[in-house]
Structures are given as structure tokens and as C-alpha cells.
Amino acid sequence: MRLLTAGESHGPLVLAVLDGVPAGLEISASEIDVDLRRRQLGYGRGARQRIERDAVRITGGVRQGRTTGAPVALEIANKDAVNWERVMSAAPVAEPPDAVTRLRPGHADLAGALKFGHEDVRDVIERASARETAARVAAGAVAKALLGVVGTSVASETKSIGDVTGVPTFDHDAVEASEVRSADPDRSRAMVEAIAAARDAGDTLGGVVALRVSGVVPGLGSFAEWDRRLDGRIAQALMSIQSAKGVQFADAFAAARERGSAVHDPIEVRSGAFARTRNRAGGLEGGVTNGEDILLEVAFKPISTLMKPLPSADLRTGAPAPAHVERSDVCVVPAAGVVAEAMIALVLADALCEKFGNDNVADLCGALARYRERLRPIDLRR
Numbered sequence: 001m002r003l004l005t006a007g008e009s010h011g012p013l014v015l016a017v018l019d020g021v022p023a024g025l026e027i028s029a030s031e032i033d034v035d036l037r038r039r040q041l042g043y044g045r046g047a048r049q050r051i052e053r054d055a056v057r058i059t060g061g062v063r064q065g066r067t068t069g070a071p072v073a074l075e076i077a078n079k080d081a082v083n084w085e086r087v088m089s090a091a092p093v094a095e096p097p098d099a100v101t102r103l104r105p106g107h108a109d110l111a112g113a114l115k116f117g118h119e120d121v122r123d124v125i126e127r128a129s130a131r132e133t134a135a136r137v138a139a140g141a142v143a144k145a146l147l148g149v150v151g152t153s154v155a156s157e158t159k160s161i162g163d164v165t166g167v168p169t170f171d172h173d174a175v176e177a178s179e180v181r182s183a184d185p186d187r188s189r190a191m192v193e194a195i196a197a198a199r200d201a202g203d204t205l206g207g208v209v210a211l212r213v214s215g216v217v218p219g220l221g222s223f224a225e226w227d228r229r230l231d232g233r234i235a236q237a238l239m240s241i242q243s244a245k246g247v248q249f250a251d252a253f254a255a256a257r258e259r260g261s262a263v264h265d266p267i268e269v270r271s272g273a274f275a276r277t278r279n280r281a282g283g284l285e286g287g288v289t290n291g292e293d294i295l296l297e298v299a300f301k302p303i304s305t306l307m308k309p310l311p312s313a314d315l316r317t318g319a320p321a322p323a324h325v326e327r328s329d330v331c332v333v334p335a336a337g338v339v340a341e342a343m344i345a346l347v348l349a350d351a352l353c354e355k356f357g358n359d360n361v362a363d364l365c366g367a368l369a370r371y372r373e374r375l376r377p378i379d380l381r382r
Contacts, residue, residue: 001018001019001020001021001143001346001349001350001353001358002018002019002020002350003016003017003018003019003136003139003346004016004017004019005017005132005135005136005139006135007078007132007135008088008126008127008129008131009078009125009126009127009129009131009132010078010080010081010083010084010087010088010126010131011078011081011084011088011126012077012078012081013075013076013077013078013081014075014076014078014131014132014134014135015073015074015075015076015135016072016073016074016135016136016138016139017060017071017072017073017074018061018071018072018074018139018142018143019071019072020350020353020358021061021067021069021071021072021142021146021358022067022069022146022353022357022358022359022360022361022363022364023066023067023068023069023359023360023361024066024067024360024361024362025066025067025142025145025146025149025361026065026066026145027058027062027065027066027067027072027141027142027145028065029055029056029057029058031141031145032056032058032074032138032141032142033054033055033056034141035137035138035140035141035144035338035341035342036054036055036056036076036134036137036138036141037054038137038176038335038338039054039133039134039137039335039338039339040054040335041179041334041335042179042180042181042331042332042333042334042335043179043180043191043192043195043331043334044180044195044199044205044329044330044331044332044333044334045329045330045331045332045335053079054076054134055076055077056074056075056076056138057074057075057076057077058072058073058074059073059074059075060072060073061073067142067361069359069360072139072142074135074138074139074142076134076135076138078131087122088126097122099119099120099121099122099316100120100121100122100125100324101119101120101121101314101315101316101317101324102121102312102313102314102315102321102322102323102324103121103312103313103314103315103323103324104304104305104309104312104323104324104326105304105310105312105323106301106304107124107125107128107304107305108124108128109121109124109125109128109315109324110315112124112128113315119315119316121315121324125326128242129242130242130243130332130339132242133241133242133339133342136241136339136342136343136346137338137339137342139342139346140339140341140342140343140345140346141342143342143345143346143348143349143350144341144342144345144349146349146352146353146361147345147348147349147352149361149364149365150215150217150352150364150365150368151215152213152214152215152216152217152348152352153213153214153215154211154212154213154341154344154345154348155170155172155175155211155212155213155214155341156175156181156209156210156211156212156337156338156340156341157169157170157175157181157182157183157209157210157337158175158178158180158181158182158191158207158208158209158210158333158334158337159182159207159208159209159210159297160207160208161180161191161194161195161205161206161207161331161333162191162194162195162198162205162206162207163194164187164190164191164194165187165208166182166183166184166187167184168182168183168210168212169183169184170183170210170212171183179192179334180192180195180333180334181334181337191207195330195331198302198330198331199330201308202306202307202308203302203306203307203308203330204302204303204304204305204306204328204329204330204331205302205330205331205333206243206245206299206300206301206302206303206331206333207299207300207331207333208297208298208299208300208333209297209298209300209333209336209337209340210295210296210297211294211295211296211297211298211337211340211341211344212293212294212295212296213283213293213294213344213348214293216283216289216291216292216293216294216348217289217291217352217355217368217371218288218289218290218291218375219288219289219355219371219375220288220289220348220351220352220354220355221233221284221287221288221289221351222287222288223286223287223288228287229286229287229288230284230287230288230289230347230351231249231284231287232287233347233350233351234247234294234296234344234347234348235247237343237344237346237347238296238298238340238343238344240343241298241300241336241339241340241343243300243301243303243304243332243336244298244299244300244301244336244340245299245300245301246298246299247296247297247298247299248296248297249281249282249283249284249294249295249296250279250280250281250282250283250295250296251280252282255280263280264280264281265277265278265279265280265281265292266278272376273291273375273376274291275291275292276290276292279292279293279295282294282295282296283295289351294344294348296340296344298336298340300332300333300336302331303328303329303330303331303332305323305325305326305328306323306325307325309322309323309324309325310322310323311323312324352364355371356368356371
């Protein structure tokens with residue numbers, strides 16, 4: 001499965017094209033819209049989320065509620081685009097908009113302008129924006145639907161915002177009822193207060209999202225080549241999310257300070273199948289899933305756009321100038337969890353199709369059933 005996205009933050013739409021989706025997968029716009037709405041929620045989001053009411057339009061690859069095997073095309077309109085028609089016009093306009101030249105520390109502004117030779121940072125801002133993640137979430141919903149067919153589910157929960165930290169339980173109802181997507185009511189209140197304090201100070205906050213994938217098929221990925229190791233593919237996908245600055249599997253950084261006897265997961269036979277007595281590997285060994293839950297944490301930096309801008313410089317003149325201020329959020333950690341779900345779902349769905357085929361959902365399930373039979377090497381009667 002391959003994903004391409006297109007579109008600008010204030011252009012008419014963002015677009016996802018997901019190739020390699022097996023035929024026969026039941027999917028509807030309303031199912032995808034659930035995750036799009038989850039992405040827009042969360043305390044600390046900015047005014048943009050009050051303007052947009054994200055809804056997907058399926059324009060290819062689905063007929064009568066089922067995928068056809070053709071690329072799935074998903075469009076999400078930008079309702080705010082009407083206010084940006086002159087600025088974002090694809091054709092030249094009589095009165096060109098003023099160029100953005102004041103660089104924002106922490107953003108792609110300077111690096112992108114240097115790379116592509118832009119004199120107007122707007123050309124960087126529009127594509128580097130996290131608005132693009134709406135397309136990822138829409139595609140991720142399709143990937144989740146495929147994973148659901150084989151019994152795999154993806155969940156996320158906010159572990160920390162600023163210095164307020166909780167212990168994720170992945171209680172779905174409690175997480176989704178929380179403004180910051182934390183199941184602990186006391187921690188939720190403290191996180192909201194921390195975000196409010198940062199907003200009042202003209203500042204921003206980051207945090208950590210925990211992820212758990214359950215019902216994982218063992219044997220996805222490969223140790224045969226470096227770029228086929230699934231933990232590496234997952235880490236790359238998660239690190240591609242705007243503001244992501246770090247990934248750890250299970251408690252990797254704590255484990256790095258311990259002895260191997262305390263870290264590695266003993267193997268046992270349970271109900272005729274191999275299993276682990278603990279899961280400090282986070283569900284992957286040698287770049288391959290081992291059947292245990294995949295456990296991850298992703299660290300997100302504070303949003304780079306500050307209402308009290310940092311010192312910076314002008315792109316054209318090099319003269320000192322305060323950073324450009326663009327309408328933005330105070331904290332995106334709750335929404336980032338939904339985006340992270342989409343990205344790990346896309347990688348796992350790709351690995352699933354890689355192993356079992358992607359022509360037809362029924363064929364995939366049949367191949368998986370035969371594979372599961374092969375995974376029962378222990379005859380307890382002996």
C-alpha cells in the first residue's frame with residue numbers, strides 16, 4: 001500500500017491517494033469522518049478548528065460501499081479557502097499578495113526556503129503545515145478498516161502534556177470523553193490547566209502520546225534487509241508527523257539502563273502457542289512482529305508559532321526581525337495521537353498486504369487463516 005497526499009493548508013482541499021487497498025473492503029465516508037472529527041478535537045486547538053468541519057469525499061476506488069482494487073482517492077475540502085483565494089490562487093493575480101519573509105524558529109520556513117529557493121515563505125508554510133495530516137487521517141481510517149478485518153486494532157492516549165504526566169490505560173470511552181484524550185480525570189484537568197497557562201503566556205506546550213496495537217499478526221516485517229524491518233518503518237512513519245521529535249518502543253530508554261535479564265521477554269507455550277511472560281520488547285523482535293501488542297510512545301515538541309514571537313531574521317535582507325505570527329494552536333498533542341494512529345495503521349496494513357496479498361480481502365483472509373494453522377507447532381497431546 002502506498003500513500004500520496006497533496007494540497008495546501010489554505011488551498012481548496014487536501015487530497016489522499018491510497019494505492020494497493022484490496023478489493024472487497026467495506027468502507028464509507030461516515031466511518032472516515034469519525035477519525036477526521038477526532039483529529040479536530042482537543043483542548044488547545046486554535047481558531048482554524050472552529051472554521052473547518054472536516055468531511056471526506058470519496059472520489060475513486062470505492063463503488064457501492066466496497067473498494068474495487070483501484071487507488072482510493074479521498075478529498076477533504078478546506079472551508080477557510082474562500083478567504084484565501086487571492087493569496088493561494090494557482091494563476092497569477094493582478095495584485096500579488098505581500099510575501100512572507102520573517103522566519104519562524106522551529107518551523108520549516110528557513111530550511112524549506114533555502115532548499116527550494118523560495119523568496120516568499122508562504123510557499124513553504126502552506127505545504128509544511130499540519131493541515132496535511134487530515135489527508136493522512138482519512139487514509140489511515142481505510143487502513144484501520146482493513147486491519148479490523150483481521151482483528152487488529154489501534155489505540156492512542158495522551159501520556160503527558162508539559163510536565164503533567166499520567167499512566168495510559170487505553171480506556172477507550174474515558175479517553176474519548178477527555179478534552180486532552182487522557183483517561184485519568186485528575187490528569188486531564190491538570191493538563192487543561194497547563195495548556196491554559198501556556199496560552200495566557202502567549203506560549204505553547206508539547207507532550208507524549210502512547211500507542212497500543214492489539215491483535216497483531218506475528219511475522220509482519222523482516223530482518224532480511226535494513227529497510228524492511230518493521231520497527232524502522234513504523235518509526236519513520238511516526239517521525240514524519242509534524243512536531244514529532246522522538247519515538248520509543250515500550251520503555252526503551254528505561255531498558256537501556258538495565259541488564260538484559262530484566263529486559264528481555266521470557267518465552268512460554270500458552271494454549272498450544274508461543275507467548276511472552278512480559279512485553280518489554282514492545283511487540284517487535286528483529287524488526288518482526290512477535291504477536292504481542294505493539295507498544296509505542298511518540299514525543300511531540302511544542303508548536304513553533306508563538307503569539308509572543310521569538311527573535312528571528314528576514315529572509316530577504318537578513319535584518320533582525322520578530323518571527324512571523326500565523327494563526328495556530330497552543331497544544332496539538334491530543335490531535336497528534338489520532339494522526340499517530342493513522343500512520344501506524346498505514347504501515348501495518350502495508351505489511352499485512354505484503355505478506356498475504358492485496359488483490360482481494362477474502363483472499364487475504366484465506367491466506368492468513370492458512371498461516372495461522374502453520375503457527376500452531378505445539379501438540380499438547382505429545
